[in-house]
Amino acid sequence: MPPSATVLEPGLVVVRGLLSSAEEERTAREAWAIGQGNGGFYKDGALNAAAGRGRIYDRAERFAAHYKATCDAAVAEARRVDPTMPPMLFTHLLINCYLTRDGLMWHRDIYENDGKSDHPVVNLSLGAACRFGWKHERQDEGQSVVLESGDVLLFGGPCRYILHTIEEILLDTTPPWMDGFEPGPLRFSFTFRDAPEVLGREEEFRFFKFSADMKEQDDFDKARRDERAALARAYQPPKMAVVPATPAA
Ligand SMILES: O=C(O)CCC(=O)C(=O)O
Ligand SMILES: [Fe+2]
Known part of the structure; x- marks a missing residue:
């Protein structure tokens, strides 16, 4: 099946059908195996990120070459359909493993380990589907999309x-291989990030919990509001050019 891409809005694209189901299964089994070892999904016998979620964060070179191939193919496909999508260079991978229905709270990817540019965050889903919600401002009504196994979402x-x-997490919506x-x-x-600033500092972000960092999220929102207010104050409506009517000949 050739990949197909849907532009949800400029800068937000879902690419479907990049992997065969054998590739999906192989990648999921590999991730589960990596997750059982040291530096895996567990710390002191418990999942390391939340009651139902474990995470692994490390630099790109720690992972097999097919991860980069998938990320690059998704970026190429998204950029083909959405000219506002910037390129990205995969430097780090975050793997989240969700074992219960519990998802993840509203947040923006504003931390150093998320990358500091407007280069896309590239997110591959495998296994059970999930409902992903998004919005631009806190007061907005959110929109949502179901991400199924093999879907890649880029923002x-x-x-x-x-x-x-x-x-x-829609635990009853799983692909046949599961x-x-x-x-x-x-x-x-699998969240692929372009974060060259943190190369060599991966240890700092291994057990990162953004629920403990909501102040930074609030500060970011306030800075956005202030910036928009300043733009609105500085706005000068364009002067209308008055073109004299040409007298009829
Ligand atoms: O698990 C996901 O698909 C989203 C992960 C995410 O938003 C994050 O880790 O910042
Ligand atoms: Fe995120």
Whole structure:
């Protein structure tokens, strides 16, 4: 099946059908295996990020070459359909493993380990589907999209700093290959990031919990509001040019 891309809005694109189901299964099994070891999804016998979620964050070179190939193919496809989507260079991978229905709270990817530019965050889903919500401002009504196994969501350019949430993991919506999956139904997300600033400092971000950092989220929102207010104050309506009517000959 050739990949197909949908532009949800400029800077926000879903690419579907990049991986075969054999590739999806292989990647999920590989991620589950990496997650059991040192530097995996667990710390002191418990999942390391939340009650139902474990995470791995490390530099790109730690992972097999097919991750970069998938990321690059998704970026190329998204840029083909959306000219506002910037390029990106994959430097770090965050793998989230969700074992319960619990998703992830509203947040913006504003931290150093998320990357500091408008280059897209590239997010591959495998296993159980999820409902992904997004909006630009806190007071906006959110929109949502279901991400299924194999879907790649990219947010960059004008959407790089959107507010987003994983509303729910749909544990009963799994691809056929997950029927035989040893730990049972679960969701993986593989988030590819262009974050050259943190190369060599991966240890600092291994157990990062953004729920503890909501002040930074609030500060970011306030800075946005202030910036928009300043732009609105500085705005001068364009002067209308008065063109004299040409007298009829
Ligand atoms: O799991 C996902 O798909 C989203 C992860 C996410 O938003 C994040 O880690 O910042
Ligand atoms: Fe995020």
